[in-house]
Amino acid sequence: MLFRTRSENRPYELGTYPLESLGRDISVVEIEAARPRIAAPAYNADPVGPLAKALRDYLQIFIENSGGEPAAQKAPVPDDAHRRMVDVKGYSYFMNASQVGVCRIPENAWVRECSPPNHSYAVVLLLEHGRVPELGNPAREWIEPALNEAGDCRVGGIAVCLSGHIKKLGYSATPHVMGASLVDAERLAVLAGLLVRDGDALKNPFLERGFSIAVVTTDYVLETDTPLAKSTLKAKGLTYWLGQNGAMSGRERNRRKGRATHLGAYPMETVKRVDRPTTLILDDEVPQIPKRAAFFERALRGDLGEKSQRERSRFAFKQPHTAGMMASMRAMVGVQAGDVNPQADTGEYGNPAANARALKSLAHLLGADMAGICEVPPYAWYSHGSDGNPIETRHKYAVVMLIDQEFDTMEGGSGDDWVSGTQSMRAYLRGAEIAGVMAEMLRQLGFPSRSQTNVDSDVLQLPLMLWAGLGELSRIGELVLNPFVGPRLKTVVMTTDMPLQPDKPIDFGLQYFCNNCWKCARECPCDAISWGDKKMFNGYEMWKPDAERCARYRLTNAKGSACGRCMKTCPLNKVVTADGALLERVASWCGINARWLKPALVPVAVRLDDWLGKGKRNPVKKWWFDLEVVDGVCVAPVKGVSQRDLNLEHKIDPEKQKMAYYQAHMMPVPNDLRPQPVNRKLAMAEAEVFETPEQAAARTMQNGTVPKQYIPRKPRPEGPIGEDVKPAVYGSGTDKPSKG
Numbered sequence: 001m002l003f004r005t006r007s008e009n010r011p012y013e014l015g016t017y018p019l020e021s022l023g024r025d026i027s028v029v030e031i032e033a034a035r036p037r038i039a040a041p042a043y044n045a046d047p048v049g050p051l052a053k054a055l056r057d058y059l060q061i062f063i064e065n066s067g068g069e070p071a072a073q074k075a076p077v078p079d080d081a082h083r084r085m086v087d088v089k090g091y092s093y094f095m096n097a098s099q100v101g102v103c104r105i106p107e108n109a110w111v112r113e114c115s116p117p118n119h120s121y122a123v124v125l126l127l128e129h130g131r132v133p134e135l136g137n138p139a140r141e142w143i144e145p146a147l148n149e150a151g152d153c154r155v156g157g158i159a160v161c162l163s164g165h166i167k168k169l170g171y172s173a174t175p176h177v178m179g180a181s182l183v184d185a186e187r188l189a190v191l192a193g194l195l196v197r198d199g200d201a202l203k204n205p206f207l208e209r210g211f212s213i214a215v216v217t218t219d220y221v222l223e224t225d226t227p228l229a230k231s232t233l234k235a236k237g238l239t240y241w242l243g244q245n246g247a248m249s250g251r252e253r254n255r256r257k258g259r260a261t262h263l264g265a266y267p268m269e270t271v272k273r274v275d276r277p278t279t280l281i282l283d284d285e286v287p288q289i290p291k292r293a294a295f296f297e298r299a300l301r302g303d304l305g306e307k308s309q310r311e312r313s314r315f316a317f318k319q320p321h322t323a324g325m326m327a328s329m330r331a332m333v334g335v336q337a338g339d340v341n342p343q344a345d346t347g348e349y350g351n352p353a354a355n356a357r358a359l360k361s362l363a364h365l366l367g368a369d370m371a372g373i374c375e376v377p378p379y380a381w382y383s384h385g386s387d388g389n390p391i392e393t394r395h396k397y398a399v400v401m402l403i404d405q406e407f408d409t410m411e412g413g414s415g416d417d418w419v420s421g422t423q424s425m426r427a428y429l430r431g432a433e434i435a436g437v438m439a440e441m442l443r444q445l446g447f448p449s450r451s452q453t454n455v456d457s458d459v460l461q462l463p464l465m466l467w468a469g470l471g472e473l474s475r476i477g478e479l480v481l482n483p484f485v486g487p488r489l490k491t492v493v494m495t496t497d498m499p500l501q502p503d504k505p506i507d508f509g510l511q512y513f514c515n516n517c518w519k520c521a522r523e524c525p526c527d528a529i530s531w532g533d534k535k536m537f538n539g540y541e542m543w544k545p546d547a548e549r550c551a552r553y554r555l556t557n558a559k560g561s562a563c564g565r566c567m568k569t570c571p572l573n574k575v576v577t578a579d580g581a582l583l584e585r586v587a588s589w590c591g592i593n594a595r596w597l598k599p600a601l602v603p604v605a606v607r608l609d610d611w612l613g614k615g616k617r618n619p620v621k622k623w624w625f626d627l628e629v630v631d632g633v634c635v636a637p638v639k640g641v642s643q644r645d646l647n648l649e650h651k652i653d654p655e656k657q658k659m660a661y662y663q664a665h666m667m668p669v670p671n672d673l674r675p676q677p678v679n680r681k682l683a684m685a686e687a688e689v690f691e692t693p694e695q696a697a698a699r700t701m702q703n704g705t706v707p708k709q710y711i712p713r714k715p716r717p718e719g720p721i722g723e724d725v726k727p728a729v730y731g732s733g734t735d736k737p738s739k740g
Contacts, residue, residue: 004581005575005579005580005581006243006246006249006579007243007246007247007248007408007575007579008246008618008620009246009620010245010246010247010620011086011620012086012090012093012408012409012412012620012621012622012623013085013086013089013090013093013623014245014247015089015093015097015098015099015100015247016093016098016247016248017098017099017206017247017248018239018240018244018245018247019099019101019193019194019206020245021235021239021244021245022193022205022228022229022232022235023228023229023231023232024193024226024227024228024229025226025227025228025229025230026226026227028190028191028227028228029106029191029226029227032106032109032187032190032191032227033106033107033108033109034108035108035184035187036108037108037109037110037111037112037184038111038112038184038187039111039112040111040112040114040181040182041111041178041181041184041185042178042179043056043178043179047146047149048145048146049141049142049145049146050142050440050441050444050445051142051143051145051146051149051150051362051437051441052145052146052149053441053444054436054437054438054440054441054444055146055149055150055152055153055437056149056153056179057335057440058153058157058332058433058436058437058440059149059152059153059156059157059177059178059179060179061328061331061332061335062153062156062157062160062175062177062328063156063160063175063177063179063180064331065160065327065328065331066160066163066164066174066175066180066324068164068167068327069167070166070167070168070169070170070171070172070173071167071168071169071170071632071633071634072170072632072633073170073633074169074170074171075168075169075170075320075625075627075633075634075635076627076634076635076636077169077625077627079221081221081222081223082223084220084221084222084223085102085222085223086623087623087624087625088100088102088123088162088165088166088220088222089102089123089623090409090623090624091161091162091165091321091623091624092123092125092158092162093623094321094406094409094422094426094623095157095158095161095162095426096127096154096158096367096430097125097126097127097155097158098126098127098128098207098211099125099126099194099204099206099207100123100124100125100126100194101123101124101126101189101192101193101194101225102121102122102123102124102192102222102223102224102225103121103122103124103188103191103192103193103224103225104120104121104122104191104224105119105120105121105122105183105188105217106187106191108184108187109122109183109184109187109188109191110182110183110184111181111182111183111184114182116182116217117172117174117217117219118172118219119172119173119174119217119218119219120219120221121217121218121219121220121221121222121224122183122188122191122192122215122216122217122218123162123192123215123216123217123218123222124185124188124189124191124192124194124213124214124215125155125158125159125162125213125214125215125216126155126189126194126195126204126207126211126212126213127151127154127155127158127211127212127213127214128151128207128208128209128210128211129147129148129150129151129209129210129211129212130143130147130150130151130209130261130364130365131209131257131261131365132144132147132261133261133262133358133361134260134261136354137261137262137354137357137358137361138348138349138354138355138357138358139261139262139357139358139359139361139362139365142358142362142441143361143362143365147210148210148212150365150366151210151211151212152177152178152179152212152214153433153437154212154366154367154433155177155212155213155214156175156177156178156212156214157328157429157433158214159175159176159177159214159215159216160175160177160324160328161321161324161325161328161429162175162216162324163175163216163218163324164323164324164325164327165320165321165323165324166216166218166220167323167324168320168323168324168629168634169220169320169627169634170633170634171218171219171220172218172219172220173216173217173218173219173220174216174217174218175214175215175216176214176215176216176217177214178212178214181215182217183215183217185213185214185215186202186213188215189202189213190202190227190228191227192224192225192227193225193226193227193228194228195228196228196229196230196232196233197230198230198233203233205228205232205233205234205235205236206235206236206240236250243579248579249578249579251578252577252578252579255577255578261361261364261365262357262358262360262361262364263360264360264364264368264369264370264371265364265369265577266369266370266484266485266576266577267484268370268372268469268470268483268484268506270592270593271469271483271506271507271508271592272506272507272508272592273469273503273504273505273506273507274504274505274506274507275504275505276505277466277467277472277473277505278472278473278505278507278510278511279466279472279473279511279534279540279541279542279693280536280540280541280693280696280697281463281466281539281540281541282536282539282540282696282700283377283379283539285539285700285706285707285710286377286379286463286538286539286540286710287379287538287539287664287710287711287712288378288379288381288382288383288712289382289383289460289538289664289667289712290382290383290384290385290388290667290668290670290671290712290715291382291384291385291386292384292386292388292667292668292669292670292671292672292673293662293667293668293670293712295547295548295550295551296312296551296555297386298551298668298676298678299311299312299551299552299555300312300313301668301673301674301675301676301722302674302675302677303668303675303676303677303678304548304551304552304555304677304678305677307556308551308552308555308556311555311556312555314629315421315554315555315556315557315561315562316421316422316424316425316561316562317421317425317561317629318421318561318628318629318630319418319419319421319422319561319627319628319629320625320627320629320634321419321422321624322421322422322425322561323629325425325426325429326425328429329425329428329429329432329453329455330455332432332433332436332451332453332455333453333455333456335436335440336435336436336439336450336451336452336453336456337439337450337451338439338440338443339443340443340446340447340448340449341443341444341445341446342446344444344445344446345446346445346446346447346498349445349447349498349499350499351499352499352500352501353501355498355499355500355501356373356500356501356502356503359371359373359399359438359498359500360373360399362438362441363399363401363434363438366433366434366437366438367403367430367433367434368401368402368403368431368434368492369402369403369404369485369489370401370402370470370482370484370485371399371400371401371402372399372400372402372465372468372469372470372503373397373398373399373400373468373500373501373502373503374397374398374400374464374467374468374469374502374503375396375397375398375467375502376395376396376397376398376459376464376495377463377467378393379460379463379539380398380459380460380463380464381393381458381459381460382457382458382459382460383670383712383715384670384671384715385458386724387673387720387724388670388671388672388673388715388719388720388721388722388724389671389719389720390715391458394448394450394495395448395449395450395495395496395497396496396497397495397496397497397498397500397502398452398459398464398468398493398494398495398496399435399438399468399493399494399495399496399500400461400464400465400468400470400491400492400493401431401434401435401491401492401493401494402465402470402482402485402489402490402491403427403430403431403434403489403490403491403492404427404485404488404489405423405424405426405427405488405489405490405564405567406423406426406488407485407488407573407574407575408621409423409621409623410423410488410564410567410568410573411568411617411618411621412617412618412619412620412621412622412623412624413568413617413622414560414565414568414617414642414643414644414645415523415563415564415565415566415567415568415569415642415644416525416553416557416559416560416562416563416564416565416642416644417559417560417561417626417641417642417643417644418560418561418624418626418627418628418637418641419561419624420560420561420562420563420564421560421561421562422561422624423564424490424562424564427489427490428453428454428455428490428492430492431453431454431490431491431492432451432453432454432455432492434492435451435452435453435492435493435494436451436453438451438494439451439494439496442494442496442498445498447496447497447498448496448497449494449495449496449497449498450494450495450496451492451493451494452492452493452494452495453492454490454492457493458495459493459495461491461492461493462478462479462480464491464493465480465491466480466505467502467505468502468503469503469504469505469506470482470491470506471483471489471506471510472505472506472507472508472510472511473510473540473541473542473543474487474510474514474520474543474570475514475515475517475518475520475521475529475530475543476520476529476543476545476566476567476570477528477529477530477542477543477544477545477547478542478545478547479566479567481510481514481570481572483506483508483510483572483588483591483592484576484588485573486567486570486572486573486574487520487566487567487570487572487573488564488567488568488570488573508591508592508595509591509592509595509598512595512598512599512602513572513591513598513602514543516602516603516606517571517602517606518531519569519570519571519606519609519610519615520566520569520570521652522647522650522652523565523566523569523615523644523646523647523650524550524565524566525553525563525565525642525644526549526550526552526553527546527549527652527657528545528546528547528549528550528553528659529543529545529566530543530544530545530654530657530659531652531653531654531657532654532657533654533692534692534693535690535691535692535693536690536691536692536693536695536696537661537663537690538663538664538709538710539710541693541696544659544661545659546659546660546661547662548660548662548678548680548683549659549660550563557642558638558639559637559639559640559641559642560641560642565644568615569614569615569646571605571606571609571614573614573615574588576588587601587605610646610648613646615645615646616645616646617643617645626641658684659684659687660678660680660683660684660686661683661684661686661687661690662678662683662686663686663709663710664709664710664711664712664713665708665709665710665711665712665713666679666682666683666686666709667712667713668713669713669714669715669716670712670713670715671715671716671719671720671721672716672720672721672722673720673721673722673723673724674721674722686709689707689709691707
């Protein structure tokens with residue numbers, strides 16, 4: 001496959017294993033239905049070690065937030081059981097279940113002495129367990145006794161989210177997870193075509209390690225699967241290793257399995273390391289900014305007007321797939337920080353390099369795609385919180401974890417349609433779980449630690465990504481682009497005082513690439529990405545976007561939820577694993593290891609990207625229903641669905657592009673929570689006072705005065721004033737679209 005990925009024509013709902021190729025045995029249905037009932041499954045022992053305890057605590061958060069009644073009316077979904085199955089399985093794979101199956105529920109599959117709901121269908125979720133770290137890695141002591149808990153927590157969270165989605169469609173659904181289950185999950189996994197009974201053992205044809213199971217039972221009619229034949233236990237033939245039917249190849253799985261657990265799936269160790277980020281940062285001049293200055297926060301406070309304020313409480317949550325996410329995500333805020341175990345002996349963790357390796361192994365086990373570590377510069381801490389009170393600068397180190405927003409789903413959408421916000425929320429939920437578990441475990445070990453999540457972060461994550469060596473600043477502007485997953489990422493941070501060895505920033509030649517590529521700017525639906533050269537903004541060299549314009553579009557996009565079109569259309573949004581297109585893998589290798597070729601390769605790569613139609617929608621990958629939540633129920637989208645493809649004819653003159661820039665001196669008073677309307681006309685005039693990077697470097701060499709625009713407005717000496725507004729919880733009745 002020279003130009004295309006192996007999976008390009010593989011329907012998304014089939015997942016990454018070729019289950020559809022396996023033999024089936026209908027006679028198993030009668031055998032399994034006749035098996036006697038079992039007692040409700042439960043943990044047989046207390047958790048072993050601090051990680052296992054933290055994981056059970058986080059699974060309990062999911063369990064406690066899994067209730068709620070179905071929506072008051074049913075969604076306008078088709079009666080087609082197959083199409084419904086595509087949505088349900090697609091969502092489950094999108095949430096990173098290893099395998100998914102559907103079956104009818106025989107009476108004996110309900111546990112003894114329970115009053116089952118009136119559910120006829122079961123969606124069965126399998127999650128393969130992670131790997132035990134190598135000898136000499138301190139994480140081995142944490143992870144080895146906690147593999148079951150890690151699988152149970154992750155697959156349990158998926159089940160809770162899936163049941164929330166089905167309930168938002170107007171149907172009854174119940175998640176059944178370890179410690180809170182009314183079903184025989186193993187029997188249902190056999191009936192759903194995921195497991196085979198081999199004597200007393202339950203086996204899967206493809207999963208080599210152990211696995212955890214969760215189930216969602218429902219009255220939502222779905223197309224069902226047939227049990228596997230016993231002969232399928234010998235399914236790993238040559239076709240499996242080559243990537244049968246476009247599934248992930250055995251070669252790629254072996255490649256990942258052969259890497260040390262702290263390295264993750266991508267060879268970040270091959271990327272050039274440098275002492276400082278590849279864009280100029282004037283460390284002594286970068287201002288600390290308040291959370292009040294972030295544009296989503298400004299929208300919440302009313303600074304962007306009534307429409308943006310109203311939509312702020314629903315813009316990313318107005319699609320049913322987020323229904324099961326928000327309650328758990330918000331519940332995790334209360335445990336992001338906590339007391340440190342005063343009895344803990346931290347003496348065995350005196351090796352910063354070993355500690356860093358251990359936390360990266362743990363991050364990958366919990367679901368992060370990459371991890372890097374840095375010391376936290378002072379300017380990475382917000383000056384004031386959302387309540388207007390000062391934030392204490394604490395913790396020396398940051399563990400920065402990257403979560404891939406998932407290539408295939410992004411291929412199926414336009415980038416600003418109804419799945420866009422769900423892609424972000426999935427990554428934010430996963431990040432909150434990963435960083436929360438990690439911080440809780442470290443506090444048990446005696447180290448002050450806090451998870452810094454999308455819902456509640458005391459730090460700006462962009463500078464930490466740069467210093468932790470996870471990417472470079474891109475033309476998209478306030479977005480760090482990674483050499484292996486491009487821009488399709490979200491991050492989460494865990495800050496700590498555990499001694500850690502920092503990583504160095506990276507240089508893979510992105511500045512040259514972005515300086516000669518304008519595709520994201522061309523495809524931006526609101527013209528918020530710069531067509532011009534880099535400028536200095538609050539002490540950073542960057543292609544500064546029009547953040548106000550971007551925020552307004554994402555908040556008020558009437559034909560989708562939020563927007564990620566720049567990520568979708570970027571030429572570096574690619575698959576560069578063993579299953580990626582050969583040409584893209586070669587180009588990626590050259591871009592990292594033969595950067596002297598960039599002047600010749602970049603123009604060709606950019607033109608070829610358009611010629612091949614990269615960035616268009618791939619209907620094979622569209623698994624979701626386009627639905628909008630209005631007044632708590634799902635309806636056909638009021639304004640329709642974004643159908644964008646490439647806009648090859650879009651031309652803009654950089655000299656005529658009108659951009660607004662809100663530097664530090666134009667940011668709101670940090671502890672005034674009342675509306676402080678933006679002055680866009682004044683912000684557009686800021687373009688006249690920008691320094692070029694060359695001018696800034698020359699000024700600092702001559703000990704010049706810090707530009708006044710870098711100096712933020714002072715807080716009120718009397719303290720915060722105004723109501724501390726909180727974003728509305730999904731489905732609380734505030735999800736009605738604004739007029740206009």
